[in-house]
Amino acid sequence: MTARYILTISCPDTVGIVAAVSGFLAERGCNIIDSAQFGDRTSGLFFLRIFLAAPDGGPDHAGLAAEFGAIAKRFGMTWHLHDAERRQRLLILVSKFGHCLNDLLYRYRVGGLNVEIPAIVSNHRDFYQLAAWHNVPFHYLPVKPDNKAEQEARLWEIVEQERIDLVVLARYMQVLSPELCDRLAGRAINIHHSFLPSFKGAKPYHQAFARGVKLIGATAHYVTSNLDEGPIIEQVVERVDHTLTPDDLVEVGRDVESVVLARAVKYHTEHRVLLNGAKTVVFR
Numbered sequence: 452m453t454a455r456y457i458l459t460i461s462c463p464d465t466v467g468i469v470a471a472v473s474g475f476l477a478e479r480g481c482n483i484i485d486s487a488q489f490g491d492r493t494s495g496l497f498f499l500r501i502f503l504a505a506p507d508g509g510p511d512h513a514g515l516a517a518e519f520g521a522i523a524k525r526f527g528m529t530w531h532l533h534d535a536e537r538r539q540r541l542l543i544l545v546s547k548f549g550h551c552l553n554d555l556l557y558r559y560r561v562g563g564l565n566v567e568i569p570a571i572v573s574n575h576r577d578f579y580q581l582a583a584w585h586n587v588p589f590h591y592l593p594v595k596p597d598n599k600a601e602q603e604a605r606l607w608e609i610v611e612q613e614r615i616d617l618v619v620l621a622r623y624m625q626v627l628s629p630e631l632c633d634r635l636a637g638r639a640i641n642i643h644h645s646f647l648p649s650f651k652g653a654k655p656y657h658q659a660f661a662r663g664v665k666l667i668g669a670t671a672h673y674v675t676s677n678l679d680e681g682p683i684i685e686q687v688v689e690r691v692d693h694t695l696t697p698d699d700l701v702e703v704g705r706d707v708e709s710v711v712l713a714r715a716v717k718y719h720t721e722h723r724v725l726l727n728g729a730k731t732v733v734f735r
């Protein structure tokens with residue numbers, strides 16, 4: 452079967468990057484199936500994503516990567532050559548609200564996400580049966596006032612034991628420590644139930660009700676030690692009005708949160724998201 456890869460690149464912007472990369476691929480008989488690029492004039496950085504097919508009998512993954520090194524060095528690239536067929540391994544974290552977890556598990560079941568989900572972790576037992584129904588191991592890791600470090604150590608053990616690529620905070624209502632955020636930098640995505648930067652922290656729907664907004668939304672972002680400040684991957688808004696109570700806003704928000712988180716997980720696991728400082732470039 453023809454090997455397919457996704458090449459992602461970021462580097463200082465200059466003339467000749469696309470020509471050099473496409474020339475490298477053409478010389479090796481690689482076919483470009485899809486390509487997208489962006490030059491950020493503010494940061495002076497260039498971003499490129501190429502979905503490619505390599506010829507049978509040509510260089511394998513390691514061979515292509517080794518040969519690409521010279522070009523990468525010439526342009527000072529941060530780059531990755533991903534196996535397009537490889538399913539990323541997800542760890543889903545959840546607390547008491549299960550709509551995002553339920554949505555992700557259904558998309559996984561019907562093949563809407565090219566991933567594996569070897570584990571779910573929760574600080575509550577509420578979704579033990581949902582996990583069992585989907586045949587996904589469930590780990591109950593309660594958080595008490597004096598056990599945060601031990602709880603996070605056990606969480607990290609699961610990340611390592613299950614060879615986790617991406618941690619998804621699907622309404623996980625515990626703040627991760629700076630140490631864990633550093634270990635999971637660029638591979639932990641949280642769904643915040645507001646249209647950031649509005650209404651950070653806990654209870655954003657009550658804040659929205661009190662403010663009388665006409666639009667509410669949800670934001671998927673990478674997790675950093677600065678609460679709700681991580682690079683944004685996806686946002687969606689929905690119109691609301693004066694007739695809706697806080698509980699009504701929570702209900703409207705459930706659907707928006709589920710869609711936003713699922714899109715962000717899909718974009719990340721398809722290597723469509725590149726970090727650009729405190730922001731992202733998303734090749735949708």
Ligand SMILES: Nc1nc2c(c(=O)[nH]1)N[C@@H](CN(C=O)c1ccc(C(=O)N[C@@H](CCC(=O)O)C(=O)O)cc1)CN2
Nearest residue numbers: 623624625626627641642643652653674675676678679
């Ligand atoms: N390091 C980070 N950890 C988490 C983030 C983040 O951005 N950086 N996002 C949160 C999710 N979240 C909002 O989206 C959020 C969750 C929880 C809280 C909070 O104040 N939690 C209290 C405990 C609440 C409880 O026990 O129910 C706390 O941790 O003291 C604020 C925002 C996920 N983690």
